[in-house]
Amino acid sequence: MRLFGAPGEPLAAALQELMTTPHVTLVVAEDDNGVAGTAQLTVFRGLAWDGATRGLLEGIRAARRGVTSALLTWGIDEARRRGCSRLHLDSGLARVDLRDFYARFGFEQSYQGFTRAL
Amino acid sequence: MNDYIIRRARREDIGAIVRMLADDQLGAARDDPRDLGPYLHAFEQIDADPNQLLIVVVSEDEPVGTLQLTIIPGLARRGALRGQVEAVRIRADHRGSGLGADLMRWAIDESRRRGCALVQLTSDVSRADAHRFYERLGFVPSHTGFKLKL
Numbered sequence: 001m002r003l004f005g006a007p008g009e010p011l012a013a014a015l016q017e018l019m020t021t022p023h024v025t026l027v028v029a030e031d032d033n034g035v036a037g038t039a040q041l042t043v044f045r046g047l048a049w050d051g052a053t054r055g056l057l058e059g060i061r062a063a064r065r066g067v068t069s070a071l072l073t074w075g076i077d078e079a080r081r082r083g084c085s086r087l088h089l090d091s092g093l094a095r096v097d098l099r100d101f102y103a104r105f106g107f108e109q110s111y112q113g114f115t116r117a118l
Numbered sequence: 119m120n121d122y123i124i125r126r127a128r129r130e131d132i133g134a135i136v137r138m139l140a141d142d143q144l145g146a147a148r149d150d151p152r153d154l155g156p157y158l159h160a161f162e163q164i165d166a167d168p169n170q171l172l173i174v175v176v177s178e179d180e181p182v183g184t185l186q187l188t189i190i191p192g193l194a195r196r197g198a199l200r201g202q203v204e205a206v207r208i209r210a211d212h213r214g215s216g217l218g219a220d221l222m223r224w225a226i227d228e229s230r231r232r233g234c235a236l237v238q239l240t241s242d243v244s245r246a247d248a249h250r251f252y253e254r255l256g257f258v259p260s261h262t263g264f265k266l267k268l
Binding site for chain 1: 157
């Protein structure tokens with residue numbers, strides 16, 4: 001499996017048009033059969049938490065649990081590399097099955113997420 | 119009835135914003151207004167980024183409310199933009215007047231103006247009052263937020 005997101009790589013180049021903001025990184029996980037998963041990391045600077053830099057990992061879609069693992073590992077490493085002191089992860093309410101899986105990576109369930117359509 | 123102005127935060131507002139962040143059952147343990155250095159550094163980065171808006175509500179030249187709005191692009195929902203709201207605070211002596219709802223409606227309108235298809239936020243599971251407040255503003259519980267200390 002290979003992970004890529006750098007400009008110039010074939011799929012990333014097409015996505016570049018959509019992803020014009022430097023603090024958002026969209027990656028895909030690829031295996032021998034092609035794209036096997038995707039995730040998006042947004043790096044924020046906020047005033048809360050002592051002005052800490054934080055990451056938000058979301059939009060995780062993967063063909064297999066092993067691919068989810070690879071995407072989580074990438075997200076954690078990349079957030080750390082970019083100076084984040086915390087990584088947030090959003091998961092759909094229906095995905096109860098994933099909670100234990102995220103917990104194995106050290107994630108604590110701590111927020112209720114809300115959405116309002118416009 | 120007080121007159122309020124909602125505008126982008128300026129460098130001189132940061133002390134008042136951090137005092138609001140710290141005056142909170144969760145923020146008290148993690149935010150400290152005595153040393154503004156890290157907050158000013160964060161402010162410079164936020165202020166330089168057109169997709170991040172740090173907002174204050176001003177009454178009689180004093181910030182009495184704040185929130186941060188970040189515009190996030192994504193592929194889901196036909197490539198929709200989303201507005202993410204966080205760090206919403208109203209100074210204690212201005213609560214109960216509907217100011218928080220006005221500030222949230224501003225963020226919703228601003229997200230719409232910038233072409234967002236939805237507004238999202240996460241709130242600590244312990245903040246039951248805040249959850250009712252967001253539901254009154256039309257938000258629905260839709261996802262679970264996890265965090266990992268790095």
